[in-house]
Amino acid sequence: MKRVLASIIVLVILTSLFGCGSTPANSNAATNTQKVDSSNAPTEIKIGVVAPISGQSAIGGKYIQNGIAIIQDKLDQDGGLDVQGKKVKIKILIEDGEAKPDITTNAYRKLIEQDKVIAIVGPDQSKDILAAGPIAQAAKIPAIGTYSTNEKVTQVGDFIFRACFIDPFQGKVMGQYARETLKAGTAAILYNNADQYCKGLQENFKKSFEELGGKVVAVESYGGADIKDFNAQLTKIKAGNPDVLYLPNQVGELPLQLKQARQMGITAKFLGGDSWDYETVPQVSGNDMV
Numbered sequence: 001m002k003r004v005l006a007s008i009i010v011l012v013i014l015t016s017l018f019g020c021g022s023t024p025a026n027s028n029a030a031t032n033t034q035k036v037d038s039s040n041a042p043t044e045i046k047i048g049v050v051a052p053i054s055g056q057s058a059i060g061g062k063y064i065q066n067g068i069a070i071i072q073d074k075l076d077q078d079g080g081l082d083v084q085g086k087k088v089k090i091k092i093l094i095e096d097g098e099a100k101p102d103i104t105t106n107a108y109r110k111l112i113e114q115d116k117v118i119a120i121v122g123p124d125q126s127k128d129i130l131a132a133g134p135i136a137q138a139a140k141i142p143a144i145g146t147y148s149t150n151e152k153v154t155q156v157g158d159f160i161f162r163a164c165f166i167d168p169f170q171g172k173v174m175g176q177y178a179r180e181t182l183k184a185g186t187a188a189i190l191y192n193n194a195d196q197y198c199k200g201l202q203e204n205f206k207k208s209f210e211e212l213g214g215k216v217v218a219v220e221s222y223g224g225a226d227i228k229d230f231n232a233q234l235t236k237i238k239a240g241n242p243d244v245l246y247l248p249n250q251v252g253e254l255p256l257q258l259k260q261a262r263q264m265g266i267t268a269k270f271l272g273g274d275s276w277d278y279e280t281v282p283q284v285s286g287n288d289m290v
Contacts, residue, residue, distance in 0.1 A: 044080075044089040048111035050104055050122040050132070053096035056225055056252025060124055061096070064146070068092055097123045099225075099250070101131035108132040112139050119143070125250070126150030126167075126197040133160045147274060150196045164274070167197070171204025174246065174271055178205075179212040182269060184243035186217045190233055190257060192249050193221035201248030201273045217242050225253055230260050238266050248273045 049068055052061040072092050080087035093115050097104035104123050111117045112135065120136060123129050124147040136143040137157035144161040145153055151166045178184045187209050191202040206216050217240030220233035234257075237245060245268040247257055258270060 041083045041086050041088050044091060046091045046093055046115055046117040048107075048115065048117035048120040049092055049094045050097040050107045050111070050120060050128075051094065051124065052099040053094070055098040055100070057099035057125070057250060059251060060099075060147075064122065064124070065094065068094060093117060097128055097132075099123070099125055099128060099252075101128050104128040105132045105135060108135045108143075112136065112141055117141065122146055124148065125195075126153055126200070127195050129153055129160070130156065130196060133157070136160065148197075149274065150200045152196070167200030168204045170273055171201045171248070172208040174201075174273070175205045175208025175212065175214070178209055178244050178246075178271060179214050182244060184209075184214060184269070186215050186240065186242045187244045187246055188218040188220070188237040188240055188242035188268065189216065189246045189248070190220045190222075190230065190237060191247070192223070192225065192227075192253065194224045195250065197273075197275075198248050198250070202246065205246050205248065205271075225250060227253075228256060230257055231264065234261055234264050234266065237261075238264055242268045244269045244271050246271045249275065251275050 049064065051064040052058055053065065054061070072090075075081065075090045078087075080089040082088075093111060095107035095111060097107050108120065111120055118141065120141060120143040123132070123145065126145070126148045127150075129143070129145040129148045130150065130153060133143060133145075133153065133156035137159050140159055142159050142161065144163055146162075147164050148162045149164055149167045149170065151168060153162050154160055178187060187205075189202050189206060192198040202219070206219065210216060218237045220236055222230065222233060245261060245266060247254060247270060249257065249272070254272065254276065261268075261270070
């Protein structure tokens, strides 16, 4: 998050100093900054941050808030960002997107139309920035998704960026890991078909696994993060007796899926995507489950 925000601050400062014109294609940020008359720099700029402060994905929002607090404190201590000897104060405004496309869209509108931010960091989930991104694109406000791995995100327009790899990459790598490292011959998938992130991962994992000679014995889906009972899908998965079970789902959904799979007697190894990197996954589901 620190690298993401630092990058967007530089981008925003350059945009502010150069106006609406684009920088030369063969130039870099450092070279362009050296040519800038710092007297044209604004005294303060506002940057918006959209994160899931509440809801099922709030743990991710907590981490983002903590990172923002560190960055804001450092900027305040330094008196702002130094632009060739001139201090530009950075004010960071955080809005709760709740990991919901409609709420995220409203947050984008508020930050752009009311708060007059000149850039936005977040949200983290692909489905949310896919919904809100067109608003930033239309307003020509740079926006960077943090964990927005769906490849369609940056296709929204030239003002929409990401700070991570994409679904085809991590789906392919996990398929390779399952076949080549775990030596899995069969796999099953349980995914949220209402989430672009989950859909992208499952499609690319399946393709990669099958291209390497593996067999996908079951692909089961559910429609939304509010689903709590996965027994119907897991019953079908158990019947296929897979070597691995791929769960490319959000952190708020994973613990129940892991618990219910083990309780049903599924002995497959569990695999997932980058949403698994929260300590709450084993904490909530039980360390013996994963």
